Amino acid sequence: MISKLQPAKGILLFFLSLLFTATLAQAVDKDISQPVPTLSPNLQQAIASVHVVQLLSRSHYRKIPLDQSNMEKVFDRYLDRLDPNRSFFLQSDIQEFEPYRKKLGDSLKSGDLNPAFSIFNRYRERAEERARFMLAQLDSGIKDLNLKKNEVLIIERKEEPWLLNKKAQQDLWSKQFKDSVLSQKLNNKTDEEIISQLRRRNSNLLRRLHQSKSEDAFQTYINAFAGIYDPHTQYFSPQTAENFDINMSLSLEGIGAVLSAEDEYTKVVSVVAGGPAEKAGQLKPGDKIVSVGQGKKGELEDVVGMRLDDVVKLIRGAKHTLVRLEIIPGSSKDSSTRVYEIVRDRVKLEEQDASSKIIEVPMNGKTGRIGVIELPTFYIDFKAAQSGDPDYKSTTRDVRRLLDKLKKEKVDGLVIDLRGNGGGSLQEANELTGLFIDKGPTVVVRNNRGRSERQEDPDSDQLYDGPMVVMIDRLSASASEIFAGAMQDYGRALIVGSQSYGKGTVQSIQPLNHGQLKLTLAKFYRVSGQSTQNRGVIPDIIFPSLYDGRDIGEDTLPDALPWDNIAPASFRPYADFSPYLPGLQKKHEYRTHKNADFVYLHEMKDYFEHYENQTKVSLNQERRQLELQTMRSQRLAIENRLRKSRGQALLNNLDELEEINNQELEQKKKDKEPDAFLQEAGVILTDMVKATNNKQLFTRRSD
Known part of the structure; x- marks a missing residue:
């Protein structure tokens, strides 16, 4: 099931390509000893570019003038897409391209693609030079490569100046070559294995350059333009669009x-x-x-x-x-x-269905039984529903069934686990919200003309009116954020976990004469008037997250639409938890301060932040080996502290970690053992029940 609501980053095709059995044509193996051929635009692409400009100007949610500053942004975005790490283009190339910076606006409007193709061909020329440089280095052998010098390689070059000249370019490539060799040596590869692998790698690069088509240049350029509107607006080439249509068959x-x-x-x-x-x-x-x-x-x-x-x-x-x-x-x-x-296997959609279990947690000196509903996605069988099939599958139908089962089990509370849920059907987010309120709006959708439309609870039944907690994390997006936001605004549930993804926009596919355009048409707002866009949902009780500070989330994407708010919808909340949150937070911190799993997560977060933020690596083999040993020993110590706290056998080295972790993960799945964070969510729920004495959960507050 494909959703408009998922936090796509221009990669949907390749998700589908992995899942589906659509046939891809075999690429013709070119003679890579020959120079890379020059690419030129065609008439269909020129017409499509004009259509894209007109469609975005007329229909996109964000209104952007095609003025000089925005056209310069397109120029810069295009260079960033081609050479994001500034390893190919020379300063002289950029100076030569500079006149195009001022022409892009008129070129886009008229369908003149020659400036874009000129830049793309120069990129391919430089990439070819680099691949041939690397192959020449390999021809000279690596035995005499000096890996004792105290050199460093800047690996994050996005903010570095463009390469000054050919000498600076080859100095960088030489260091990158050393880094490639050193990385292989640290993986215990022999010189022969290293030369063989790096030769194949750079031959692949040449082959890819020979296989480039004019459509590759056109798609890269048009997406540099489309991307200034927002990161989810994207042009699909005819082949991409065709594969997208084929993949909708769900042959997974x-x-x-x-x-x-x-x-x-x-x-x-x-x-x-x-x-x-x-x-x-x-x-x-x-x-x-x-x-x-x-x-x-x-x-x-x-x-x-x-x-x-x-x-x-x-x-x-x-x-x-x-x-x-x-x-x-x-x-x-x-x-x-x-x-x-x-x-490999068929991706079974039923394994993405909602599921339930009961966990036991301490509660007022006794053992509380908390129902848990895990929801990997918001799904609906549209085809069956539209054909009138009375037994069509949907999230809300399945959760309704699970709730009935849990109520018969007389659970003391409910946790809805939305961790990792990337979204799905807006209809299902609306109807699922309706299971937990008796009436009222669930979300507001504002279109590109500024008109707002409220989605309403479709029925007056409140299937579950007991205490609730909703768990979210950084990968919870779109429909997950709509549901979690509604539960928070209505005071129907405490939200725990980490800040959600922040994708609060709606996309639609529009056909073109040549390919398709996916563009943003609308924006979601919570009933409180707050957008879910960019900021996401902020939990009432925040758990540590390995995703904090990493490049995951709407606010890490370039040109993402901003957070804003509108007038709130008319709705009546059930509860106000704010007076109780300080006490609940204090108890949570006291419990987790020495909780081995939470301590482990904090330590791993610090570990990743330290090493992922490094922008340089040493090219001295002895120093690099020492750095690697230090990293691995730190990681091993963190893992063994957790294992010791659990009474598990300690690891001798990190090579044992993957296999042991997977064995233990499989056993946990078989035993349906809750992880520490789900367990803590259950305890927070019992704290909430005790603090509020349940009263505010059953009675609506008056306006």
Whole structure:
């Protein structure tokens, strides 16, 4: 099921490509010894560019004048998309492009794509020079490479000046070459293995450059323009649009992961609930895939520099077959790799269904029984519903059934777990809210003309009126934020966890003469008048999060629409928890101050922030090895402190961590054991019941 509400970052196609069985044409293997051919625009692209300009100017939620300052922003965004780490373009290239900066507005309006293609072709020329430089270095061998000098490589170059000249360019490339070799050495590769892998990697880069099409240049350029409106507005080329349409058939097969291209790497953005990758429990957002192997013994094929759709073809395959992914963990800057095994399978939609369980927590000197409903996504079978099928599946129907079951079990309270829930159907967010209130608005949608429309609770039944907690995290987005925001505004539930994603916009696909355009048409507002956009939902009780300070969330995206508010809707709250929050917060902090799982999370958060914020790495092998050993020993100490607190066997080294963690994760799933944060949410709920004595949860406050 595809949702307009999910926090896409221009990567939906590749999520679908992994999941679905759409056929991708085999790329023709070009003679990479020849120079990379020049690309030129065509008439269809020129017409499409004019249509995109007109459609965005007329229909986008954000009204942007096509003035000089915005056109200069397009120019800068385009360069950033092509060379985000400033490793290719020379200062002289930028000076040569400078006249285009002032022409882009008129060029866009008239459909003149020559400036954009001129820049794109120069980028390919520089990228080709770099790949051939690296291959020449490999031809000279790496035996005499000096890895004893106290050199450093700046790895985060987004704020660095453009390369001054050819000498500065080759100095940088030489350091990047040393870094590549050193990273492989630290992974215990022999010189022969290093040369072989890096030769394949740079040959792949050349091959990708030869396989570039004019559509690649056009799509990159048009998306640089579309991106100044907001990060969810995106142009789809005809092939992308065709695959999107094919993928709507929901023939799900693969590993279930959201991928994007970032520089030369294929990056994991998220894993799909219920999919093989999520079940394996290893692949994480931020991981970079460096090679792919088929089966237990198939050779790991290097995919750095490979086109994203070609990487997808290697990862995708028949169900029940095994694929091996060699990855650089996103949580680490040590360049060491891990190899994960994932069995491909059909992504079963029913495994994304709502589910329930009962956990036991201390309550007034006794054992309280708390019902938990886990909700991975907001889903509905639109086709079955529209055809009149009385048994069509939906989130609200399933939660209604689970609530009836939990009420019969006489639970003392309810936790709705929305962690990792990226959204889904707006209709379901509205109807689910209605299960917990008797009447009133649930969300306000404001369109691109400034008109607001309220969504209302569709019935007057309040299926559950007992005490509630809603859990969210940084990956809870869109429909999750609508529901959590409504529960907070109505005083129907305490919200616990971490700040949510902050995607409060609605997109629609519009056809063009050449491809499609996804553009933002509307914005969500809570009944209190606050937007969910950019800021998300702020919990009443905040838990530590590994996502804090990392590049996850709407507020980390360039040109995201801002947070704002409108006049509140007319609604009657049930409770005001604000007088009780200081006491609840104090008890929570007292409990978790020495709670091993919370201490572990705080330590891991500090660990990641320290190492992920590094902008330089040493090119001295001895020093780099020492830094790596220090990192790994710190991580091992953190892991062993947690294991000691649990009475588990201590690890001798980090290599044991993945396998042991996965075994323990599988056992927890079988035992349906709640994690420490869900358990704490249950205890907070019992604190709330005791503090409020339940009275305010059953009676509406008067206006």
